[in-house]
Amino acid sequence: MDNFIVSARKYRPVTFDSVxxxxxxxxxxxxxxxxxxxxQAFLFCGPRGVGKxxxxxxxxxxxxCENISENVEACGTCDSCKSxxxxxxxSIHELDAASNNSVEDIRSLIDQVRIPPQTGKYKIYIIDEVHMLSQQAFNAFLKTLEEPPSYAIFILATTEKHKILPTILSRCQIFDFNRIKVEDMANHLAAIASKEGVTFEADGLHVIAQKADGGLRDALSMFDQIVSFSNKNLTYKAVIDNLxxxxxxxxxQILDAVNKEDAANVLLTFDQILNKGFDAGHFIAGLSSHIRNLLVTKDPSTLKLLETSENVKKRYLDQSQLISSGILLSALNISNQCEVNYRTSKNQRLQVELALLKMCHLASAIQLANHGISANAELKKKLPESGLSNTAQVASVAAPAGQPKESPAINPAKPVPSAFVAPTPEKKAPVEQAAPAPAPTQSAPSGNGWGQIKPSIAVPDLKKIFLPKSETDKEENELxxxxxxxxxxxNAFLGKWNAFAEKLKSENKLTLFTIMTANTPTLQGTKILVEVENMVQxxxxxxxxxxxLNYLRVQxxxxxxxxxxxxVEKSKERKPYTSQEKYQAMLAKNPALEQLRKTFDLGLS
Structure with missing residues (x-):
């Protein structure tokens, strides 16, 4: 039985054109x-398995080569090529810097450089993984690298260019190798499969190329593994099972269920994925990539960014036509946030399931928002054009959650309807608020009882439900x-001012009554200045x-x-409050009171 040679060695390129x-x-x-x-020196840098x-x-x-072709390729038949x-x-020496990284190894190499080549024009040294050289070895190598003999050429290769000294980099021509594209890698694997007599599916080769992450050597290793696993019948199913x-x-399936708001099917599919041994974090990352690919296929100009086979690309195109961009963008945002919070979550499965349920209700949420906006517009059309005192309140009730409230424009040419004017103090009428007409109940499409949402116009503003009562009522009680x-x-102003103060006294609202009667207010045009002595007042x-104001404006x-x-500043003379203080104040005005108190032996109560 012949010894097996792995594809990475057997099909290693031997010419520039085969790279x-x-x-x-x-x-x-x-x-x-x-x-x-x-x-005099080349530096090849890039990720592993790209051909450095x-x-x-x-x-x-x-x-x-003694007989270079017109296409500048080695002939492969001369003595130099055969050797x-x-x-x-x-004339060609390879050095592994990972195991020969000391100063002595570099000194030995420098001694060899002094000897001219026995065959060929150049003496070439290939130093692989050059970043593994020690600091002292780099320093010993500097002089030779800068001024080598005319026949010496150094070719350095590394995967970590940032670890090489800048003085070494400045002496080399630097070539940065790219990650190999998925399409190029899949075509190369297809050519090898044809030579080896392996039947294959294009989808399976594309999955191998994607899994290799730009490294052809990794792709060839996986290719050999799956060929052995599938007995030379490389199918898409064999690839995903083996890898x-x-x-x-x-x-x-999940995106189809999300579009139909079938949350039950989504959760069952996710449970099936977990039962097959897949990590939930790996799943949510893959779901984000899938949604990204659907967004990419929305525009024909970005279709080239999709690195999949033609069959899978067609499935992406078909599904992207069924789901709106708004749902896809919102779902991508949800999955990305879930991926960020996944590692820190104590219940990771619940974190993913919550994200999936949010995605299932995206269509209903968008429909609810659009319905609220259209209903608000219809309500505005039905309102009269005249200025209404409670129009702002009507808009506040009618506006859906998250929509800004609009202030009504006052039309000075028309009188204010009496139904919206504050009642006079003689006869207090109940305040009436305009309520929006109830919207027809709609149920969003769902599957198996999930995703039932009944949109309504009067949606509460969630940003205000936890505010104190005084703050939430402030907007409702408007001028x-x-x-x-x-x-x-x-005179007219003071008359109405005092009348309202007496009304407060009769209603036992003594705090406001004291503030209104403590100091006489001042009227300056339309501004009423009221003096207060402290922040409590x-x-x-x-x-x-x-x-x-509601009373004075109408009256x-x-x-x-x-x-x-x-x-206003407090007066320097403090008003007497206690019995002792009041007696001292009276005594200052009439000193004879002290004689009277002593004569009749009176006390202070």
Whole structure:
């Protein structure tokens, strides 16, 4: 039985043209050889498995080839090429810096550099994983790398360029290798499968290429593994079973159920995924990628960003036509937030299930928002054009949650309807609020009883339900509005002011009554200045301000009146409160009281 050779070695490129996905580098190297403009040192850097060492060997073999073709490729038949292929070339040396990273190893290499090549024009040194050299080894290598003999060429390869000293980098021509594209890798795997007599499905090769993450060597290793697993029948099912990859079908099923608001089906599918041994975090990351791919297929110009086979690409196109961009963007935001919170969550399964349930109700939420906006617009059309004192309150009740309230415009040309004017103090009428007409009940489409949402116009504002009672009531108890602005005299104003104060006294509202009668207010145009002595009185004035203005505006027929509290300094002479203080104040006015008190032996009660 012949010894098995892995595909990564058996199909390793031997010419520049056979290198996969690095045409920008192979083209530059071929031009340098053709124009005889070879640098003294090259640095090949990039991720693993993209062809750094392969290109270094091809470059070394081509430089010393005795019969370079017109396409600047090594002939493979000359003595130099044969000796290199057999591994006994005296002009091309490979050094593994991971195991030869000391100063002594570099000194030995420097001693070898002094000896000219026995065959060929150049003596070439390939140093792999050069970033593993020690600091002292780098320093010992500097001088030779900067001024090598004319026949010496160094080719350095590394996966971690940032670990190499800047002084080394400045002495090299740097070539950055790219990750190999999924399409290029899948085509290369298909060519190898054809040579090996392996039947394959294109979807399966694309999954291998995606799993390899840009490294062709990883892709070839997985290819050999799956060929053995499937007995040379490489199918999509065999690939996902062997590599433990979550099937595309699960994500398509979940997005179809999300679009139908079938939450039960979504949760059952997720449970099936967990029972097969897949991690919930891996699932939510895959779901985010799936939603991203659906958004990519929405626009034909971004279709090239989809790295899948043609069959899967067609499924993405079909599903993206069924789901709106708004739902996809919201679902992507939800899944991304779930992925962020997943690791810190104590109940990780519940975290994912909650995100899935949110996605299932996206369509109803969007429908609810659109219904609320349209209903609010219809309500505005039905309202009269005249200025209404309670229009703002009507809009407040009618506006759905999250929608801004609009202030009505006052039309001064028309009188204010009596139904919306504050009642006079002689006869207090009950306040009536305009309530919106109930919207027809609608139930969003759902599956198996999930996702039932009944939209309504009067949706409470969740931002205000936890505010104190005084703050939430402040908007509802609004000032009356009107179009009358008659001139107000001081006497008329004081008369109505005192009348309202007496009304408060009869209603046993003594706090506001004391504030109104403690100091005589001042009228300046339409502004009423009320003097208060402390912040307690200022707060009391603010609380009763609306009631006072609603009375004065209607009685004085001027709807521009405003009240402003003015803080005044306390008098230096403190008013007497206790019996002792009152007696001392009386004694200061009439000293004879002390003689009277002593004569009759009176006390202070």
């Amino acid at each position: 996969v996905g690095q045409q920008h580098i192979t083209g530059t190297l071929k031009n340098a050889i053709h124009n005889q403009q070879l640098a 060492t392969t290109c270094a060997r091809i470059l070394a073999k081509t430089i010393n 290199f292929q057999n591994g006994n070339s005296f 433990n990859i979550l099937d595309y079908d699960y994500f398509f 009356v509005q009107g179009s009358e602005f008659l001139e107000v005299t001081t 200022m707060d009391g004035l603010k609380l009763g301000k609306i009631d006072i 004085l027929r001027n709807f521009a009146l405003e009240i402003e509290g003015v803080m």
